[in-house]
Amino acid sequence: MRISVIGCGYLGAVHAACMAEVGHDVVGIDVDAAKVALLSAGQAPFHEPGFNEVLARNVAAGRLRFSTDFADLADAQVHFIGVGTPQAPGSIAADLTYVDAAITALVPHLGEHPDGPTLVVGKSTVPVGTAARLAEVVAPTGAHLVWNPEFLREGFAVQDTLSPDRIVYGLPTDPAQATASRDTLDAVYRTLLDQDIPRLVTDYATAELVKVAANSFLATKISFINAMAELCEATGADVTQLAEAIGHDDRIGPKFLKAGIGFGGGCLPKDIRAFMARAGELGVDQALTFLREVDNINDRRRSHAVELARTAVGGELSGKRIAVLGAAFKPNSDDMRNSPALDIANAIAGQGASVVITDPAAGPVLARQRPDMEVAPDAATAVAGADVVMLLTEWQDFRDLDPAELKAHVATPWIIDGRNALDPVAWRAAGWTYQGIGRP
Numbered sequence: 515m516r517i518s519v520i521g522c523g524y525l526g527a528v529h530a531a532c533m534a535e536v537g538h539d540v541v542g543i544d545v546d547a548a549k550v551a552l553l554s555a556g557q558a559p560f561h562e563p564g565f566n567e568v569l570a571r572n573v574a575a576g577r578l579r580f581s582t583d584f585a586d587l588a589d590a591q592v593h594f595i596g597v598g599t600p601q602a603p604g605s606i607a608a609d610l611t612y613v614d615a616a617i618t619a620l621v622p623h624l625g626e627h628p629d630g631p632t633l634v635v636g637k638s639t640v641p642v643g644t645a646a647r648l649a650e651v652v653a654p655t656g657a658h659l660v661w662n663p664e665f666l667r668e669g670f671a672v673q674d675t676l677s678p679d680r681i682v683y684g685l686p687t688d689p690a691q692a693t694a695s696r697d698t699l700d701a702v703y704r705t706l707l708d709q710d711i712p713r714l715v716t717d718y719a720t721a722e723l724v725k726v727a728a729n730s731f732l733a734t735k736i737s738f739i740n741a742m743a744e745l746c747e748a749t750g751a752d753v754t755q756l757a758e759a760i761g762h763d764d765r766i767g768p769k770f771l772k773a774g775i776g777f778g779g780g781c782l783p784k785d786i787r788a789f790m791a792r793a794g795e796l797g798v799d800q801a802l803t804f805l806r807e808v809d810n811i812n813d814r815r816r817s818h819a820v821e822l823a824r825t826a827v828g829g830e831l832s833g834k835r836i837a838v839l840g841a842a843f844k845p846n847s848d849d850m851r852n853s854p855a856l857d858i859a860n861a862i863a864g865q866g867a868s869v870v871i872t873d874p875a876a877g878p879v880l881a882r883q884r885p886d887m888e889v890a891p892d893a894a895t896a897v898a899g900a901d902v903v904m905l906l907t908e909w910q911d912f913r914d915l916d917p918a919e920l921k922a923h924v925a926t927p928w929i930i931d932g933r934n935a936l937d938p939v940a941w942r943a944a945g946w947t948y949q950g951i952g953r954p
């Protein structure tokens with residue numbers, strides 16, 4: 515099938531490449547000319563394991579191209595919308611400017627397609643009610659609108675796109691449109707559906723809510739364990755053992771129970787806030803007041819990490835040398851949107867410390883974006899002369915560090931393990947003062 519993907523960021527570029535990988539003829543459209551140039555050359559504009567290969571292979575095979583010109587999507591039958599929906603400036607609500615602009619630019623190119631109904635498929639994460647509004651904008655063209663939320667995780671984006679846990683179709687209310695839309699989307703996802711991936715068919719509102727409910731649940735799970743970490747810190751208990759023990763209960767499960775400096779990224783933080791804002795508009799803000807606490811607990815983890823650093827150097831950060839390992843919001847990604855690591859590094863620098871930061875993938879990006887920051891090429895260089903080392907993004911490279919070897923480079927062997935990723939016994943045995951989160 516001929517497919518377009520509008521918005522070629524972390525979601526859209528991977529979706530476009532994966533749709534080509536399963537045999538479709540795909541054009542990716544983005545307003546960012548530099549990104550389009552890189553993608554057209556088969557080069558990933560961001561770090562995502564496995565993506566480069568899928569991208570390069572499909573561009574070379576001629577199944578995947580990129581453009582800034584919406585006219586290039588005119589012969590596609592299915593148009594995915596994957597533009598950003600960031601937090602609006604000065605508000606907790608989602609900024610829908612990019613979604614609206616994408617639809618406005620798309621509509622003049624929509625029309626009858628010889629192979630069946632033309633579909634506009636929303637993948638961006640939007641406030642409930644957006645799909646119904648956009649369906650009216652699209653309706654005069656004869657195209658149908660479907661909401662098909664995306665659940666991929668950065669770092670696993672290719673695998674999650676080609677083999678998701680589930681696929682959700684939010685379909686139009688008109689039965690004929692719903693059937694035609696479902697059958698067309700089934701044809702798009704045939705290779706995935708053949709793997710027996712659960713496919714759930716809902717109305718627009720349910721599909722939109724599934725997405726924000728899932729992210730809210732994940733954020734809540736992380737803040738729950740971080741709240742337990744606060745209790746562990748007050749009592750001398752160990753949150754890693756607590757998480758392991760409760761995680762053995764099938765009803766709770768072991769995943770997303772890693773206490774630390776909390777969640778960040780381009781999605782969980784802004785999605786829970788946009789959800790609260792939308793609930794307020796709908797007059798049901800009370801239903802989501804718990805998410806405010808989820809957000810507060812998460813914020814407290816960042817200020818707590820700054821406090822740990824301040825205490826480690828005797829109460830005054832000014833003039834101290836702090837080495838920060840990790841800048842991305844999670845390992846295996848170079849994404850620094852709302853990154854706890856970067857936020858903490860900034861706060862510590864703001865208190866007068868001399869901060870040096872290193873990150874295997876985000877480091878070079880940071881060095882370009884933030885000439886004011888000292889970015890080191892690797893951990894060994896970063897820790898030279900440090901009064902405190904802080905591990906804030908748990909890259910495997912950092913987990914594998916040899917505490918004895920590293921000790922030779924630092925001024926004081928003091929490590930704050932903001933992700934509980936290291937073995938306290940090994941670090942202490944090598945002569946370090948080890949401080950984890952919520953563990954003795």
Ligand SMILES: NC(=O)C1=CN([C@@H]2O[C@H](COP(=O)(O)OP(=O)(O)OC[C@H]3O[C@@H](n4cnc5c(N)ncnc54)[C@H](O)[C@@H]3O)[C@@H](O)[C@H]2O)C=CC1
Nearest residue numbers: 521522523524525544545546597598599612615616638639
């Ligand atoms: N990053 C992720 O892992 C996931 C993201 N999402 C959702 O997907 C959406 C996109 O997120 P990301 O890919 O992370 O954002 P992003 O910021 O990486 O990418 C958005 C892209 O859209 C482009 N764009 C903006 N306006 C445009 C327009 N009018 N026409 C064409 N392109 C335009 C931008 O230049 C950018 O390349 C958001 O709603 C997000 O919540 C959902 C699941 C996973």
Ligand SMILES: O=C(O)[C@H]1O[C@H](OP(=O)(O)OP(=O)(O)OC[C@H]2O[C@@H](n3ccc(=O)[nH]c3=O)[C@H](O)[C@@H]2O)[C@H](O)[C@@H](O)[C@@H]1O
Nearest residue numbers: 664665666667668736770771772776777778779781843844
């Ligand atoms: O809507 C989205 O964009 C995506 O948001 C998250 O994916 P992602 O942001 O890539 O990353 P996660 O793996 O969820 O991690 C988010 C943050 O939580 C932190 N985290 C995660 C797990 C944990 O136990 N503890 C913890 O602090 C991570 O370090 C990271 O900062 C969801 O997991 C995806 O399903 C969703 O599609």
